[in-house]
Amino acid sequence: MLAVLAWLAASGIAVLALVRVFSGHPPAPPGARTLTRRELETVRAAGLAIYPRGGAIEPSGEDAGVALHADRFVRAQAPQTQLLVRLLFFAIEHATLVFPAPGPRGRRRFSSLTAEQQIAYLDAWRTSASFARRLLFTSLRAILTMGYFADEKVLGALGLSAQTIEAPRIEADLLWPAIGTAATGTGALGSNSDGTAARS
Amino acid sequence: MSGEVRVFAQYDHDFDEICDAVVVGSGPGGAVVAHELAAAGKDVVLIEEGPPFAREDFVLDGAMSMARTMREGGLRTTRGTIMPTMQANALGGGSLVNSAICVRAPAFTLDGWCEEFQLRRSTRADLDPHYLAIEDFLGIAPTPDDVQGARNLLFRDGCRALGYSSEPIARNVRGCRGSGECFTGCRSRAKQSTDISYVPAAVRAGARVLTSAQVQRLLPRGSRVGGVAGQIVRPFTGETSHRFRVHAKVVVLAAGCMATPVLLQKSGLTGGSGQVGENLQFHPGVAVMGVFPDATHPEFGATQGYQSLEFVEDGFKLETLWAPPGVFAVRLPGLGYELKKNLSLIPRAAIWDAIATCNRSKGRVRARRRGMDPVLDWRLDPKDLQVLAEGLWRLTEIFFAAGAERILPGVHRLPEEMRSLDEARVIRAHDFRVTDFTLAGNHVFSTTRMHGDAGAGVVDEDGRCHEIDNLYVADTGILPRSPSVNPMLTLMALAHRIALGIAARL
Ligand SMILES: Cc1cc2nc3c(=O)[nH]c(=O)nc-3n(C[C@H](O)[C@H](O)[C@H](O)COP(=O)(O)OP(=O)(O)OC[C@H]3O[C@@H](n4cnc5c(N)ncnc54)[C@H](O)[C@@H]3O)c2cc1C
Numbered sequence: 001m002l003a004v005l006a007w008l009a010a011s012g013i014a015v016l017a018l019v020r021v022f023s024g025h026p027p028a029p030p031g032a033r034t035l036t037r038r039e040l041e042t043v044r045a046a047g048l049a050i051y052p053r054g055g056a057i058e059p060s061g062e063d064a065g066v067a068l069h070a071d072r073f074v075r076a077q078a079p080q081t082q083l084l085v086r087l088l089f090f091a092i093e094h095a096t097l098v099f100p101a102p103g104p105r106g107r108r109r110f111s112s113l114t115a116e117q118q119i120a121y122l123d124a125w126r127t128s129a130s131f132a133r134r135l136l137f138t139s140l141r142a143i144l145t146m147g148y149f150a151d152e153k154v155l156g157a158l159g160l161s162a163q164t165i166e167a168p169r170i171e172a173d174l175l176w177p178a179i180g181t182a183a184t185g186t187g188a189l190g191s192n193s194d195g196t197a198a199r200s
Numbered sequence: 201m202s203g204e205v206r207v208f209a210q211y212d213h214d215f216d217e218i219c220d221a222v223v224v225g226s227g228p229g230g231a232v233v234a235h236e237l238a239a240a241g242k243d244v245v246l247i248e249e250g251p252p253f254a255r256e257d258f259v260l261d262g263a264m265s266m267a268r269t270m271r272e273g274g275l276r277t278t279r280g281t282i283m284p285t286m287q288a289n290a291l292g293g294g295s296l297v298n299s300a301i302c303v304r305a306p307a308f309t310l311d312g313w314c315e316e317f318q319l320r321r322s323t324r325a326d327l328d329p330h331y332l333a334i335e336d337f338l339g340i341a342p343t344p345d346d347v348q349g350a351r352n353l354l355f356r357d358g359c360r361a362l363g364y365s366s367e368p369i370a371r372n373v374r375g376c377r378g379s380g381e382c383f384t385g386c387r388s389r390a391k392q393s394t395d396i397s398y399v400p401a402a403v404r405a406g407a408r409v410l411t412s413a414q415v416q417r418l419l420p421r422g423s424r425v426g427g428v429a430g431q432i433v434r435p436f437t438g439e440t441s442h443r444f445r446v447h448a449k450v451v452v453l454a455a456g457c458m459a460t461p462v463l464l465q466k467s468g469l470t471g472g473s474g475q476v477g478e479n480l481q482f483h484p485g486v487a488v489m490g491v492f493p494d495a496t497h498p499e500f501g502a503t504q505g506y507q508s509l510e511f512v513e514d515g516f517k518l519e520t521l522w523a524p525p526g527v528f529a530v531r532l533p534g535l536g537y538e539l540k541k542n543l544s545l546i547p548r549a550a551i552w553d554a555i556a557t558c559n560r561s562k563g564r565v566r567a568r569r570r571g572m573d574p575v576l577d578w579r580l581d582p583k584d585l586q587v588l589a590e591g592l593w594r595l596t597e598i599f600f601a602a603g604a605e606r607i608l609p610g611v612h613r614l615p616e617e618m619r620s621l622d623e624a625r626v627i628r629a630h631d632f633r634v635t636d637f638t639l640a641g642n643h644v645f646s647t648t649r650m651h652g653d654a655g656a657g658v659v660d661e662d663g664r665c666h667e668i669d670n671l672y673v674a675d676t677g678i679l680p681r682s683p684s685v686n687p688m689l690t691l692m693a694l695a696h697r698i699a700l701g702i703a704a705r706l
Pocket residue numbers: 224225226227228229230247248249250286287288289290291292293294295297298299300301302303383413414415416454455456457459460463572642643644674675676677686687688689691
């Protein structure tokens with residue numbers, strides 16, 4: 001009898017864990033190719049908590065497309081690094097079990113918390129006495145911040161848009177082609193350097 | 201002899217090459233050696249794992265730029281004391297992404313090297329002709345005022361007000377436009393990174409340059425080495441394909457202070473001294489943002505245009521700094537609207553940093569079982585932490601002396617904002633912990649250090665391995681300890697000397 005109860009309890013916990021991790025996430029935004037819709041939702045929610053709409057700089061993290069940027073950034077990493085970044089997103093999403101957000105139902109996964117709870121939860125990570133927790137928060141914020149500033153609207157709002165630069169052609173330009181584009185003016189060396197089909 | 205640069209798409213089969221000297225790594229160390237040897241009429245093959253970047257390959261998005269130009273996508277960190285550290289993976293190595301700061305090591309530092317590491321020919325007077333050769337070749341000169349921009353000149357003003365020495369930074373640039381983009385690659389082609397300076401000169405002198413080619417081991421030949429072997433790697437993905445071997449009379453490892461010990465360890469060439477991969481040292485740095493009453497237009501100005509050597513003998517150097525906003529904004533305090541408020545101060549801000557010598561803080565580089573990335577163990581010594589705290593304080597002083605209305609130190613357990621020097625005095629009394637700081641360390645040394653005693657180092661003063669007489673090292677691993685200032689120029693001077701020595705012997 002005890003064994004049956006234990007089995008039922010274990011199955012119940014497993015089902016709850018599966019529901020918590022896998023169900024009820026909105027579809028991925030078009031263009032996402034690497035992160036799952038669950039991960040994208042974590043990043044989107046964190047992006048909105050860290051960079052809400054309005055205030056001193058108008059665009060929100062969501063307006064700046066931080067989730068899609070994170071998707072591109074993770075894709076550009078080696079498999080081992082990709083895994084670490086994804087573990088970071090997983091930790092932020094589910095650590096509410098260990099560090100619940102204040103207020104009712106604070107143990108829901110991060111992306112299901114109310115906006116106020118999300119902010120309070122992340123602020124607790126940011127100011128935590130635990131270096132490990134602060135480090136995870138800083139890593140998350142670094143990824144989101146780099147995505148936020150990759151958006152021209154954000155740079156434009158701060159007057160930090162890049163200069164237009166007409167560069168002179170130099171000797172080295174004759175030695176190799178641009179990566180992934182057709183070689184021009186490279187003489188005997190003309191071919192693509194990343195192996196993609198050359199355009200003529 | 202006509203040289204060439206080979207790129208990824210040109211490799212369609214396994215191949216062998218034969219030459220006088222093979223140089224592994226095209227950063228400041230390797231490119232100088234390759235050029236000097238080729239110019240001396242030697243048949244040189246220069247091998248570089250990263251791709252060559254054309255002007256249009258640079259992306260301004262800091263994250264994506266790091267993913268393209270840096271090892272481990274720019275996310276490499278040490279263990280022990282956790283600190284990010286960046287090493288480039290590109291033709292030109294670190295010079296492609298660095299700020300072009302070129303400073304000769306002070307005489308007291310080089311004298312200290314000679315005394316402690318039993319070196320006889322490495323005083324400032326010994327190295328001066330080599331420094332000069334590099335400075336002439338690259339057109340190294342102090343940054344002119346017209347490309348300094350306010351965020352650099354305010355540093356000068358602050359130093360002057362306090363009576364601290366300061367000077368425009370000498371850089372390897374020609375026609376800098378003050379775009380502040382050195383970190384993501386110079387679109388103006390002003391920065392004389394080795395890919396567009398020493399490498400083309402080496403090619404002109406006949407060197408063959410293999411890019412996207414990862415050396416994986418050294419080939420033994422009796423008690424010597426006979427060359428190197430490796431595989432072609434696809435840019436950015438690291439996917440391996442064709443195999444190659446380069447047979448040479450002399451092998452020069454200049455793969456960087458972290459990759460060279462890994463190559464030696466993977467090749468079973470750690471020798472009897474036990475020093476390969478040991479003594480890992482950094483220049484950890486702290487950066488502070490100060491906010492001024494008026495716009496500083498930080499988007500304009502040389503990336504790092506001004507410095508103060510006032511405290512070099514105390515173990516730290518002060519500099520101005522700029523980076524893609526998304527990279528340094530990572531340090532700013534706050535969340536939500538408060539964070540946005542802090543970010544909105546950037547147009548009135550300047551960022552200055554202190555890099556510390558940290559000779560007491562050591563670690564080690566070990567090879568992983570798979571792949572060529574290193575495991576980095578390193579710990580910041582508590583006494584060195586105090587030096588960083590002192591650097592933080594001096595920066596604070598300079599900010600307020602220059603007229604800053606507040607500073608944001610970005611240090612845990614300190615107030616997030618300080619509005620006067622009086623308020624900032626808490627820095628003096630604070631009991632800092634290592635984990636309070638957001639450190640970064642991109643200057644790396646000593647893992648194959650030069651030492652007069654074969655039992656205590658890996659190479660001699662000519663860069664030659666004590667135990668293998670046709671194997672040389674010419675990257676920052678040979679610096680026996682910190683050069684007290686930014687390392688590139690000192691490395692290039694040493695590489696110049698090493699190359700002349702090899703050319704004479706070959
Ligand atoms: C962001 C940043 C800013 C900096 N700013 C300055 C500055 O302004 N002034 C200064 O003095 N210093 C600066 N530094 C440090 C400076 O760039 C380095 O000290 C310098 O580049 C070291 O030169 P190196 O030749 O030892 O190694 P690297 O520059 O690292 O070159 C090593 C080369 O070897 C290649 N390589 C590695 N492994 C292999 C392999 N297995 N096969 C083939 N090739 C391989 C690498 O891809 C790389 O191109 C900065 C560094 C960084 C990251």
